[in-house]
Amino acid sequence: MLWSAGLLAGLGLLGWLGLQVPPRPFPSAPGGVVSGTVPLPPGLPAPVERFYRQTYGETLPVIRSAVISGRATLRPVAGGPTFPARFRFIHEAxxxxxxxxxxxxFGWPILKVNESYLDGVSTQTMPWPLPxxxxxxxxxxxxxxGLWAESMSLPALFVTDPRVRWTAVDDQTALLRVPFGEAHExxxxxxxxxxxxxxxxxSMRYRSGADPHKTxxxxAFLSWARLGGVTLPRTGAATWLDQGRPWAVFxxxxxxxxxxxxxxxxxTGR
Structure with a gap:
């Protein structure tokens, strides 16, 4: 019994140690080209205008695509272990x-997630336990x-895309309306x-196709850094309200x- 207990403790320690090793980052993505600028438009809500002026000044870049790379911690199952991860998000803006x-x-990939949202169709190829x-x-x-939340890494899009609307609430809050097919979110x-x-x-979002109600x-944006030539969110945490703590930190x-x-x-793949 002592031998068995020691073996289980050793395996548990090995498993824990493996989760403390971060993966290597992905290789750098190929660069793009300058795609023009547009002036900052008038009439934005006060906190929105302040943010854009301090980020870009009087002109905004026209961003048509973005390749966003980094590392993360993920908790696929509520109450389950947290895994180190690396990610690459490719956007047609x-x-x-x-x-x-x-x-x-231990830095080796054990679970791979491939998911896309192309022409309004969502496709997910997920590891266990998600179908x-x-x-x-x-x-x-x-x-x-998810597409629009990640677009905080290219925030000029929220002003240069004519389908997007900002609405004032107060000096510290605004509503961001983004397209979803013929409707909006x-x-x-x-x-x-x-x-x-x-x-x-x-935002109110479906957690899965099996969930009849939005959650x-x-x-949350936890830290900021110089990225893509301007100061942008560096660390962000995604949380379902009913879980109380982040399931992913990117x-x-x-x-x-x-x-x-x-x-x-x-x-598919990296």
Missing amino acids: GRNYRHYIEATW SSVGDPRGAQAANL TFVVRFDPATGRPTLLE LWLN TTEEIVYNADVSTYVRQ
Whole structure:
């Protein structure tokens, strides 16, 4: 019995140690080209205008694509272990995306996630215990919100895309309305009165195709850094309100804008 207990303790320690080793980052993505600028438009809500002026000044870049790479910690199952991971998100700005994520143990990939949102269709190929799905309408709603939440890594899009609307609430809050097919979805965006930067996105999102009800989905911005030539969110945490703590924390390490991703976004793997 003592031998068995010692073996189990050793295996538990080995398992824990493997989860403390971060993966290597993905290789750098190929660079893009400058795609022009537009002036900051008048009439934005006060906290929104403040944020854009301190981020970009009087002109905004036109961003058509982004490749966002970094490392993360993921908790696929509520109450389960947290895995180190590396990720690459490929965006055709405001239209399509593909996610590739590797959860690792001792730096080696043990779970791989391939998911995409292309032409309004959500496709997920997930490891255990989540099933794969294609074309689920609730999955599409969730994916569309994911696309726009991740677009905080290319925030000029929220002003340069004519389908997006900002609505004033107060000096620290605004509503961000983004397209979803012929309809729209809404984020509540909360700003830090001291820094002028967004601190939280709130939206109602389906957790899965099997869930009949939406859950409040919170995206908190925990740190900021120079990325893509401007100061942008570096670390973000995604939380379902009923779980109370983040299921994913993403740390962005590289953003490449305006590369040709028309083929890359439709591939699989890294």
